[in-house]
Amino acid sequence: MLTAIQTNGETLVPRPEYPRPDWERADWHSLNGTWSFRFEPAGTEKLPHDQDEATYDEHIVVPFSWSSPLSGIERKEKGAGWYRRIVRWSPAEIGSRLFLRFGAVDYSCEVWINDRFAGAHTGGYGAFEFDVTDLWRPDGDNVIVLRAEDSDDSRQTRGKQGYGELRGIWQPVWLEARPQNYVAAARFVTRIDGRIEVTASIRAHQTGKAALEFEFGGGAVRHLTELELTSGDNEVAVVFSVHDPKLWSPESPYLYEGHVRLASACGVDTVATYFGIREIGTARFGERNYRWITLNGKPIYLNGALDQSYNATGYFTYPTDADMRDDIYLMKRLGLNFCRMHIKLEEPRKLYWADKLGLMVMQDMPCFWGNPDDTARAQYEAEAKEMFERDINHPSIFSWVMFNETWGLKTDDMASDRTRDWIPAKQYLPETQKWVLDVYRWAKRMDPTRLVEDNSPCNWDHVESDLNTWHFYKNGYEEVRSHIAKVVDETYPGSPFNYCEGYVQSDAPLMNSECGNVWGIEGGAGDSDLAWHYRYMMNEFRRHDKLCGFVFTEFRDVINEFNGYYRLNGEDKLFGYESFVPGMTLADLHAQDFIVIDAPPCVTADAGTVVETKLLRSSFSDCHFGKKLRLDWELSYDNLGTRHVAERGSRELDWDGYGVSPLAPLSVRLPDQDAVAVLAIRLLTEGGEVVSRNFTTFDVRSGKPGGAYEASGHIASVPVSGFTAHTFPHQWNALRGHKTNGGPEGEFEFEVALPDREQLPLLNGIEILFEAGAKRLLLRNTEKGETYVKSEISFMHGADANTERNPNTYYMTDEQRHESRVRVLIDGEEIGAFILPDDPADSRGVLSWHYQQAANKLEEAGSYGYLCKTAVPGRIVSRLDASRKLKLTLRAGEGGLALYGRNAGRYPIDLLFRCE
Incomplete structure (x- = not known):
């Protein structure tokens, strides 16, 4: 029999924690683990529920979708799954009511207890429960049978399941005991002045007096209300205050943890819960005619990531609670302060970790993919209500997104409908826009304390929204710069831009809700460096006072999009920023106080010239207001392996006021030689603490044949593509001949003319x-003929990304290494050898980025190598003194060899021979 998890031979229950730490009772029993299972293919006759155990021919590990590896089934088909389990368990208190609870089941299910019908539920993301008190045998065995059907109907709320289907049970299942009178739910609304408004729902099976107690913060917050309960549902409104409240924020995610307790004649119901005191809003500041997003009454700049919440083994179900915590930690480690949970309802335990660790959440409602007919609308609305009811107390959630990119909102060709004129296929009809408007306004009634977005658009199609957002996927500095500027310029109250016909903008805050370079490159980006693009995009966002946040696609790589901050397994990608500014990480680009470099990521300039770089101040935090901050800057460059500082300086800044404002530009004199020069800046407090870092680069050109460098002697230079012979099975040049590649093993030979006697x-x-x-050889490097299939919409649903055949792919530097060894020979005699640790590509490949021919077609972008230096032995030098010629052989083993010339890689050199 398949078991769940084994440690030292002992079977453990998967996901053993209580599933709802925001609403937790002590008397409960997990039903995660091994269940009997049988599959009923779609289109076959439905079996009766009372089939014998012998008809169940498989075992499944709950709570994992039957399509996922962790389920032990890994069956991909749609259809129905039958689950069966025998359970012996009884509540701790005699007379308790017993509930069978489900985190989520996709899509519709029916449940029987001991051959008696317990209940049914429809909807793939919402939590639900059945009162099974009268069906349960507290002193014996109980047979639980569940039938879950998932037909992938176009009216189902499915979201983006193509990465790994949700099939059947996919969140925890448990039994829970409660007294005859219990607190069914409590809604907390907090105010930053400490006022707490609670609406509690109490289910009473016995009438009479009761006491409802709230106790939080170790007893520091306490309130008691006397009640007279009537049979059935009772709603109670309570208001109390917290003295000197500690506010919740990403920087200080304080939670008031405690309990709600209902005491009545039939017992005491105690629920452990918590709340965070914070207020979400929008406000105008100064003379602006637009709003910013506020947290606790102050502006906040939102640095966010799109979170697909997908993993390779459980798909949309996390293997462990620690994995959920780690996701929140990994985002905060980057300096992000929020994430967008993308078109799925997140598991409550992950939302708990967002509450606990301090990460704001933009929560998407899952979409359906068919036409927005009455059936689809009704089911969507029912499931949206479940979202609000389950998650409304999480302080981390600041925004609800009701629809994404008009998915499920466009109606098919209506030619068969004779009541109207023919409409082209897939139109966002005015009546559907009106429905979206109604959904937005309904959501505002459900939760007036948070921001609500009607539709997160990529087709300029808002109707009414608390956030004026848009999506873009573009590559190339000039295109990104002009696009963002255009959006900003066309955003103002009354503007029809980004809105459907007949609707106009309000003064709602402007922010980006999806961006990145994965789809801004022809055929998709494959797997390529994003560090270069990311840095200039952050500078472009922060350049505009009107913009108050972004959502980068995405947190982790998924199976067909490789522009995550991390690999799917959580491994780091190496952005390389620390090589430009010591200590710099991605978090520096996410600082609330930031110095914008208003310039391209690299500029070509003549050696020895003075260049001016524009700077802006961007502040969305008041923690340094009224203080002096210091701007330190340094211009440095590498000269054949030796770092030189050309200039450095410092200036004081008066740091006061929110938003973006100009600073005096920096003027620097570039070095008198070929170099990649780096202008690094740091913003520091008076005490020397770094607030943020940034940089820009210059390709400094001397204009001299072969280049000019600070080096003694005479330099002979040979282009890397100027080899006279090679023995590699696969060889090609790139970057207009400034890079040459060979693999998997072989050698390049170069004929080199040394300085003549007149020179030396x-x-x-x-x-x-x-x-x-x-x-590292990819399939496109070794296969002949055109084998690449360009991406289309199925790639977004999990189709093969064809990565190694994608012409844009050049794997970004990460924790994996692809080592090679190269031996250096002069006239056939080995004089040295180098271990080449990797075939890297990231922001350090300045020249490989700067000299890309087209922004939307990448050619080995960001790739670079390692500076190799070796001296020729004197005995060989003496022999060469006569001929003044040599044959250089660079021989590579199985790891292959890439050679970088003047306009490629990290160093502005060809093959150099420094002769003395």
């Missing part, structure tokens, strides 16, 4: 310098 009468020594990396 006596040849005393030779040093060879070159930039090289390993060469």
